[in-house]
Amino acid sequence: MIFRGLSVGAMDSNCYIIGDQGEGIVVDPGAEAKRILKAIDNLGLKIKAIVLTHGHIDHIGALAEVQDATGAEVWIHAEDAQQLTDASKNLSIYVGPKLSVKAADRLLQDGEIIKVGDLEIEVIHTPGHTRGGITLKCGQDLLITGDTLFAGSVGRSDFPGGSHSQLIASIKNKLLKFPDETLVYPGHGPASTIGEEKKHNPFLR
Numbered sequence: 498m499i500f501r502g503l504s505v506g507a508m509d510s511n512c513y514i515i516g517d518q519g520e521g522i523v524v525d526p527g528a529e530a531k532r533i534l535k536a537i538d539n540l541g542l543k544i545k546a547i548v549l550t551h552g553h554i555d556h557i558g559a560l561a562e563v564q565d566a567t568g569a570e571v572w573i574h575a576e577d578a579q580q581l582t583d584a585s586k587n588l589s590i591y592v593g594p595k596l597s598v599k600a601a602d603r604l605l606q607d608g609e610i611i612k613v614g615d616l617e618i619e620v621i622h623t624p625g626h627t628r629g630g631i632t633l634k635c636g637q638d639l640l641i642t643g644d645t646l647f648a649g650s651v652g653r654s655d656f657p658g659g660s661h662s663q664l665i666a667s668i669k670n671k672l673l674k675f676p677d678e679t680l681v682y683p684g685h686g687p688a689s690t691i692g693e694e695k696k697h698n699p700f701l702r
Contacts, residue, residue, distance in 0.1 A: 517614030550643025552580025577629030625664020
């Protein structure tokens with residue numbers, strides 16, 4: 498498996514490039530499209546899809562440019578689909594120029610398996626930050642948690658569609674069940690492990 502993370506944009510959003518057997522996906526291209534595209538080129542991957550953990554502006558800001566350059570489809574959970582086409586729902590209306598991009602090519606559901614080469618990536622619906630927030634389980638020991646779970650913190654739930662109780666339930670019932678050594682790669686900030694978050698995350702006590 499090829500796994501590359503980039504911190505992009507003013508909000509330091511984490512974009513991830515995942516590949517296997519020459520095929521790849523991009524997760525959350527939030528900004529700096531040229532930098533993302535250069536990394537893809539350096540890795541020698543053919544991008545089949547751009548997968549979004551949710552549809553907020555800091556995770557989709559470079560979406561259109563990356564899609565145009567790669568020809569990849571855009572995949573997002575069904576409950577966040579409107580965030581792509583509605584500037585108020587993706588929050589861009591509040592932080593700068595309104596952003597509206599094309600509708601998704603595929604609407605994801607909980608439990609779906611995304612195949613990248615020989616790698617299987619499971620879609621886990623983890624609502625709370627948004628209604629359609631997802632976590633991606635890559636292989637046996639790696640989770641991309643979007644803005645659901647951070648190192649030492651959890652995602653905001655005060656945006657439209659957010660729910661703190663739902664967020665905590667998603668984490669405790671769906672993510673903390675994984676082994677302690679499972680790697681956690683969040684939407685912002687450094688990586689962690691499930692074990693570290695069980696022990697030290699104050700929001701999960």
